Amino acid sequence: MAKRKITSTNSINRDNLIDFCGMVYAVDLLGGRWKLLILYKLEQRILRFSELKKKLPGISDRMLTLHLQELEQHGLLIRTVYAEVPPRVDYQLTDSARLLIPIWQQLEQWGLQHRSVMEQVEAEPVEEAGNRN
Amino acid sequence: MAKRKITSTNSINRDNLIDFCGMVYAVDLLGGRWKLLILYKLEQRILRFSELKKKLPGISDRMLTLHLQELEQHGLLIRTVYAEVPPRVDYQLTDSARLLIPIWQQLEQWGLQHRSVMEQVEAEPVEEAGNRN
DNA sequence: GCCATTACTTACAATTTTGTGTGCTGCACA
DNA sequence: TGTGCAGCACACAAAATTGTAAGTAATGGC
Secondary structure (H helix, E strand, C coil): CCCCCCCCHHHHHHHHHHHHCHHHHHHHHHCCCCHHHHHHHCCCCCEEHHHHHHHCCCCCHHHHHHHHHHHHHCCCEEEEEECCCCCEEEEEECHHHHCCHHHHHHHHHHHHHHHHHHHHHHHCCCCCCCCCC | CCCCCCCCHHHHHHHHHHHHCHHHHHHHHHCCCCHHHHHHHCCCCCEEHHHHHHHCCCCCHHHHHHHHHHHHHCCCEEEEEECCCCCEEEEEECHHHHCCHHHHHHHHHHHHHHHHHHHHHHHCCCCCCCCCC
């Protein structure tokens, strides 16, 4: 996510797709393990680093730091540093990130619905009705 | 994407987040390099393997196969095999995947808009106006 | 002086994803 | 007899992401 070897096919493909398509670009910005969740936690209010950490069980300092930095670089959140000791830093969504809120809400709905559909399908006896061969 | 070591922290975190949140689950299903684009190409009509390949410049056989298999497993597309030689296989969206169409259209819009905002910001002189320290 | 605090950084290791190259099927056409 | 086709499978290599463990700074309380 951080450092890339810009000559690799992997990286070239990524860049091509990002240039080519706003959707891929969007998913690229949001695609880390914790990114969407970080944004989601910030939907309600400003949070500081330690508060975010509490709300994301299982995340390490490093991962939180990395994702926050990238989200900031990509214009999705605003980082505010207070000159105190011990340090205090807080994070809030940018306007552009707020425009995403209705989208991720729909994604949440779709995800829950799709999962329940999947669970039903798995519970059914397999019939292979789709293949005409 | 395919094989995972289910005891790793990486994998455990992933599973926990997926269980916990429909949004993360959704992004997990759609998160491969080419997946959203594959679905998008299938929005208009059924396509066969070779047609998809033409529409996705830079993709290898293997990547296309892998993503198609996973999308099928996850209930996002339907694979139909015809008993012909040479083989013919085609792919179409499931109903559940069709429900995603308006969402990815919004994501596409947001992506284009956000990118143009980002380009403006980068063009401006840096002022660091956000940090009070 | 000694320690806890907070938001990090660094070096490293493990895991996961992506890509490359080869080969396979079974028939049609030359 | 040889070649091409389409949709893969396989073994392997490269790259990207994620996680672990150990630091660091300056201050306030004891």
